[in-house]
Amino acid sequence: MRVIGISMVLMAFVLVSCQRKEAKVDYKLSDEQLTHLMYDVQLSDAAIMGTSGLHADTLKELFWTRLTKTYGLSRSEIRSEIEKLETDPQKMKTVFDSIKVWSDTIK
Numbered sequence: 099m100r101v102i103g104i105s106m107v108l109m110a111f112v113l114v115s116c117q118r119k120e121a122k123v124d125y126k127l128s129d130e131q132l133t134h135l136m137y138d139v140q141l142s143d144a145a146i147m148g149t150s151g152l153h154a155d156t157l158k159e160l161f162w163t164r165l166t167k168t169y170g171l172s173r174s175e176i177r178s179e180i181e182k183l184e185t186d187p188q189k190m191k192t193v194f195d196s197i198k199v200w201s202d203t204i205k
Contacts, residue, residue: 126171136194
């Protein structure tokens with residue numbers, strides 16, 4: 099009887115310890131700002147795809163300048179925000195759902 103009790107406690111411990119722990123990620127930008135940032139990044143990428151060479155480099159630099167001024171973050175901070183978002187599927191879904199709603203209202 100004790101063996102069964104100990105086995106059940108061990109199994110419960112294993113199940114609880116194997117559950118994925120949600121890490122709290124702190125963002126410098128609000129959800130609305132992240133939505134606008136990701137929209138701006140997508141728009142920038144689309145614009146740059148149509149160019150090449152020096153024009154593409156110049157356009158990238160202009161977009162980075164705009165992003166850093168608009169959001170008040172450095173390039174590395176913006177990249178960090180995007181990387182955090184890429185590792186946070188729940189937040190990513192929220193942001194991209196907001197982008198869809200927001201972009202639909204622009205039409």
